[in-house]
Amino acid sequence: MDATNNKVPTTRARLGQFLTLEGIDGAGKSSHLNWAAGYLSDQGIEVVTTREPGGTPLGDQIRSLLLNASMTPATECLLLFAGRAEHLAEVINPALSRGAWVISDRFTDATYAYQCGGRGMVPERIAVLESWTQQGQHPNRTWLFDVPLAVAKQRRSIRNETQGSDRFESEPEPFHQRVQDQYLQRAQAHPERFLLIDARQSIQQIRQQLAMDLDGLLKSYRDRS
Ligand code: TYD
Numbered sequence: 001m002d003a004t005n006n007k008v009p010t011t012r013a014r015l016g017q018f019l020t021l022e023g024i025d026g027a028g029k030s031s032h033l034n035w036a037a038g039y040l041s042d043q044g045i046e047v048v049t050t051r052e053p054g055g056t057p058l059g060d061q062i063r064s065l066l067l068n069a070s071m072t073p074a075t076e077c078l079l080l081f082a083g084r085a086e087h088l089a090e091v092i093n094p095a096l097s098r099g100a101w102v103i104s105d106r107f108t109d110a111t112y113a114y115q116c117g118g119r120g121m122v123p124e125r126i127a128v129l130e131s132w133t134q135q136g137q138h139p140n141r142t143w144l145f146d147v148p149l150a151v152a153k154q155r156r157s158i159r160n161e162t163q164g165s166d167r168f169e170s171e172p173e174p175f176h177q178r179v180q181d182q183y184l185q186r187a188q189a190h191p192e193r194f195l196l197i198d199a200r201q202s203i204q205q206i207r208q209q210l211a212m213d214l215d216g217l218l219k220s221y222r223d224r225s
Pocket of ligand 1: 105111114169
């Protein structure tokens with residue numbers, strides 16, 4: 001009996017693939033999400049695109065708190081996982097179970113990067129929440145968009161002229177440096193899952209790299225089914 005009442009598909013029931021996009025603010029990841037979804041749709045794959053924080057009506061309310069309200073690092077972390085539990089139960093797991101592929105703009109690697117790297121929370125606390133919420137479930141592939149801090153800062157300032165900056169974006173440079181360091185450490189620790197993308201490349205070059213990766217994922221997915 002699953003005490004969390006969270007419908008986590010077993011490995012056999014999980015049919016679709018789960019892809020995530022990560023990177024510091026201003027790395028430029030989000031512009032590639034819809035392109036990747038289109039690429040997979042053209043190959044006959046059902047794709048669900050989503051994001052964190054957010055992804056559900058409740059998650060969007062939590063997102064608004066996270067981006068705007070002042071709170072302790074512990075509250076921030078707990079809210080992120082509350083939204084994630086809802087996101088998994090309502091969107092991610094049902095989609096994977098029916099064979100759709102899910103592409104999420106950020107997931108738990110962001111919590112390690114921002115709350116552990118950025119805010120200084122100990123990773124063991126995040127790991128407890130991760131295993132409770134995800135029950136061993138992780139993305140199949142994570143694209144980490146890597147860009148020098150100065151480039152990301154410039155991209156943020158262009159975007160913020162129209163949108164304004166949220167609680168995370170307005171953190172000082174050392175915060176973003178720690179987030180980046182933590183992301184790179186995670187990529188090193190999980191080389192089978194992470195693909196590092198040099199986000200200084202042209203959009204065309206990045207798409208070429210992503211297309212090659214998606215072709216490989218599609219091939220092993222089809223060989224298995
Ligand atoms: P995001 O939607 O990527 O920002 P944008 O609106 O600029 O596209 O994410 C919002 C912020 O939330 C981002 O600055 C990182 C932060 N965040 C965390 O701190 N921890 C997390 O676990 C997640 C998913 C996001």
